[in-house]
Amino acid sequence: MIPSLQTMAPRNSILHPLLPLLLLSFSIICISVPxxxxxxxxxxxxxxxxxxxxTSKGENFVxxxxxxxNTSNTSSKFYIGIWYFKVSKLKPVWVANRDTPVSDTNSSVLQISQDGNLVLLDQDKSLIWSTNATISYNSTVAAVLGDDGNLxxxxxxxxxxVFWQSIENPADTWLPGGKIAFNRTAGVSQKLISWKNSENPAPGIFSMEIDPVESQYLLKxxxxxxxxxxxxxxxxxFSGVPEMRDSYIYDFDFINNSQESYFNYSLKGGTTIISRFIMDVSGQIKMLNWVDYNKEWTQFWAQPKTQCQVIRLCGPFGTxxxxxxxxxxxxxxxxxxxxxxxxxSDYSGGCSRDxxxxCGGNSSTNYVEPDKFLQISSVRLPEDIGQSLQVGSSAxxxxxxxxxxxxxxxxxxxxNCSLWYGELLDLQEQYSGPDRGxxxxxxxxxxxxxxNKGKKRTVLVFGVVVGVVAACLACVAVLIWILVWRRRRRQLSTASKLVEGTLxxxxxSDLQRVTKNFSDQLGVGGFGxxxxxxxxxxxxIAVKKLAGIGQGEKQFRTEVSTIGTVQHVNLVRLRGFCSENTQRLLVYDHMPNGSLDAHLFQNIPNHVLSWSTRYNIALGIARGLVYLxxxxxxxxxxxxxxxxxxLLDDSFAPKVSDFGLAKLVGRDFSRVLTTMRGTRGYLxxxxISGVPITPKAxxxxxxxxxxxxxxxxxxxxQLEEKEGPAVFFPKVAARKLIEGEVVSLLDPRLEGVGSEEEISRVCKVAFWCVQDDEFFRPTMGQVVQIxxxxxxxxxxxxxRSLEILSENEGSIVFFSDSSSNHSSQMKSTASNSSQTKSTSSSVSIHQE
Incomplete structure (x- = not known):
């Protein structure tokens, strides 16, 4: 090689004295370096x-x-993967060698091979994994990790x-910008496949792929x-995922052409949320958000909504x-x-007999008792019936x-008779659905x-004992019963029914007695x-006598039974009901601290709610509404x-009340609402426009x-007594929010004591919630997260409704935080709906 280089260069060339340096550089290039x-x-x-x-340039991924x-430090199973750099709890979003871990990371290497592919070699230099891409030999290849998590x-x-990229070869995680596509030319579908279990990234039994016929995704x-x-x-x-309408975080698109079809989602501009969309080992697809303050992944969304909708989840003979x-x-x-x-969390192997x-019952030498049957009630029966026969008229x-x-x-x-053979699959206990229960x-x-023999003997002995005891106590019992029956009958019958968790x-007449003939009135409202x-x-207890409820007794009991199953820490518990003749009453737990309005609008001595208590009340109410x-x-x-x-309990925890009345009286009761004091301002x-009502109301x-x-x-x-005409507070709040003086909005009784950041946050949430177009309002789930x-x-x-209330004083126009400083964010202009609409498109909600 040296003579050839010398031959190529002129004798007096300046390269001649630098030749040793060139040779040294060339030798370094030919050696692999860390x-x-x-x-x-x-x-x-x-x-x-x-x-x-x-590490990606923006330090988003590693x-x-x-x-x-969850594997111990002594584990000998290692994988090449990509995970979030800024998340303290490691959760890979992509894994290369899912099926074949390596045991020694120091002697195993990830490198680019001579054919240009990215490969993983174990300690014996055997090929463990490869990108298997077709690469022209004249290319200078590099593997680059991007800030979007794409290798x-x-x-x-x-x-x-580009020869290959990880985002088009996903494991169990679908990152923004990636795609799970159907290649029409090759007739091949990409798949999102779950881990085998929580500690093994090998492909599991649950997967997600696009339907090659319909524009939808399937879980299999x-x-x-x-x-x-x-x-x-x-x-x-997607028609089966209505939650997509309420997304303030993602943009969606669906591509369908002659070459391929796929769905794509991406983060809205300025959104810094850290999330994972995964095909979970549970068989559900989940959207998980990272919450940094408690260092945990929290579930934002999952489908199917109930775990037991996932088929074969518990394996043979599992329920x-x-x-x-x-x-x-x-x-x-x-x-x-x-x-x-x-x-x-891998239940797919199911269960085996103890x-x-x-089978047969008799042996030639010893008697063997025949098999028996265990009765299991309220169960979803297996889908695959081995045989369905009309074998007779009896069980x-x-x-x-x-x-x-x-x-x-x-x-x-x-x-009719249904028989099952072999393994039983897809059983579900406590099943109340209409299909095959x-x-x-x-x-x-x-x-x-x-x-049965032991049971008969036990029953006989027990019967004798009971008979003797009953004979001895009969006379005494009859005397006592005669004396107290009339006076205690109703009380004992009521008290015996008060079983926890039941209606x-x-x-x-019982409720008349316990309320002293309804003499101690706690309050009155449009419903009674x-x-x-x-x-x-x-x-x-608190007993509500309903007014204007016209259902028959059967319908009323059915509705109340449904409401009675709704249990949440931020909802008032329904204890029971009464439906006699035309009387309809509901019985709730009594809340010792009364209703929120008394603490907000009345000067109750020594009962001024602190800001932290108000913040927790606002959060609790939102959680209760999310549940509903x-x-x-x-x-x-x-x-x-x-x-x-x-209502507020003894620790001032909020309880949403009357949540069942919407279901009892139906949702077309604006006449009742508009006659209730104070309610008109919350509609x-x-x-008013008469369009169908959604949870955004x-x-x-x-x-x-x-x-x-x-x-x-x-x-x-009025802000102060005798100050003049009433002032619409949201209008004042808008101005103070822009000026950065939100603390001045606080209840004067608090004397300015409260977190400015929390007050600003609550104020912003309030303005988002009262948007005229319900599309721009957040869901209550998003409110809780905020x-x-x-x-x-x-x-x-x-x-726009607040602009109208501003009358001749002009309107306040809000800009997103990215626009400019607060001093330039408030403008006094004539009411202009188009201007307002343009600003609404530039705001967003995103994760901290």
Missing amino acids: ISSASNLLTINQTLSGDQKL LGFFTPT VLRDLYNSSK WNGTKTYWNTGSWNGHI CNEEKGQYCSCLRGFSPKSPEDWAL VQLQ ADCEQACLSDCSCTAYSYSN GTLYLRLAASELPS VAFRY SVFKGVLPDSTV HEKCRDCIIHCDIKPENI APEW DAYSYGMMLFEIISGRRNTE LEGVLEVNMPPIP
Whole structure:
């Protein structure tokens, strides 16, 4: 090589004395060198091993070796992955060698091979993983980690020449800007595939992919059986995911052309939220947000909404129960096949029998008791019926048909006989759905169930004892019963029904007695009057006598039973009801601190609510409304949020009351609302315009109430006595918010003591909630996240309705925080709806 270089250069060339330096440089280039810890790229002459990492330029993401979060430090399983740099709890968003971990990171290397592919080699230099891209040999290849979490294999000098990228080869996480596409040319679908369990990133049994026929995404078990879909794309959202309409964080788009079809989502400009969209090991797709103040990932959204909708989740002979912390459990007589997998949330292996079936009942030498059946009530029956027969007119015939077939596992009988063979799948306990719910008879070995002989002997002995005792006590019991029956009958019957968590059907006369004939009135409203009462066990209750409720008794009881199942710490608990003749009454827990309006608008000595208490009250109310809107089986719109309907317990925790009345009387009751004192100022514009009401109507009422929580006054009230005409407080709040003087908005009784940041946050939330167009209002779920500090809220636009109330004083126009300083953010202009609308598009809510 040296002679050739000398031949190429002229004898007197200036390169001649530099030749040793050139040779040294060339020899260095041919040797692989470790990567710099601050680098975001890996070139052909570099390697990554041990604790070395690639870090994106903006320090958003990191690539390196990792071991799954819950695995101990002695683990010998390591993977190459990408995770968030700014998140303290490591959760990979992409994994290269999902199926094949390496055991030694110091001798394993990630590098670019001679053919230009990015490869992982283990300690024996065996190929573990490769990008398997087709690369021209004349390319200078580099792997670059971007701030969007995308690892790109491209030409070092031409960024548009991309050979492979991780965002198009996802694992279980779908990052903004990525796509899960269907390639029409190749007929291949990309898939988002769950981890096997919480500590093993190997592909699991649940996946998400696009439907090649419809414009929708499908969730599948084992790549074959679909158990949930997003619904078709309607041009704006997926029809089965209405929550997309309320997103203030993401922009959505759906691409469908001759080459491919896919959905794309991206963060709105200025949004700094850290989130993960994952195909979880639970079989649900989830959106998780990182909350930095408590260092935890919190679930923002999940589908399917209930865990037990995920098929095959608990495996053979496993049963799902929504009421348990660990959803999966084994049927009686069965135990987990792999307790280790179950501990890692992988239940797919299911359960195995503790005692094998005898099947046959008799042996040539010893008598063996035949198998028996365990009755399991209120269960979702398995989907795959082995056989459905009309074998006879009784359940006994069905039982015998199963018992005579050794492969029969279970049966059910309801007009006809259904038999199941082999493994039982998709069982769900405490099931109340209309589809295939019923009673299952599970086949077990006789030793798994109690013996009838022992039971008969126990019953006989017990009967003798009971008879003797009954004979001795009969006379005494009759005398006592005669003396006290008339006086205590009703009290004892009522008291015996007060079982925790159940609804009591009270008699009207009982409620008359415990309320002293409705003499102690606590309050009155558009739906009726409320009276204080005391039950025989000294429990204090509040009894509401409803006015204008016209349902029949059966309908009323059905409605109340539904409401009675709604339980939340920020909702008033319904204890029971009364439905006799034309009387309709509801019985609630009594709240010792009364309603919020008394503390805000009346000067109660020594009972001024501090700012921290008001902030917690605002947060609690929002949480209660989230439960009504999103967590109940049916969405319940309160329709009458105001301080009078917020009750305070002994620790001043808020309880939303009257939340069931919207369901009882229906949602078309604006006549009742408009005649109620103070309610007129809380009505959303859509009530007046007559358009259908959505949960955003509650958000509007909540926003108007927030202003009153801040000021301690009605929104329309004189600032000082005899000062002149009433002033609309939201208008004053708008000006003070822009001027940065929000503390001056506080209730004067607080003497300016309160967090300026919290007051500003609440004030901004209030203005967002009272937007004229419900589309621009946040959901109550987003309100909770804002008040909890998960999301940051920018400056809102002023609603048109407030501009009208400004009359001749001009209007205040709000700009986003990115616009300019506060001094230039307030303008006095003529009312201009187009200008207001243009500013509304520039504001956003984003995570801190």
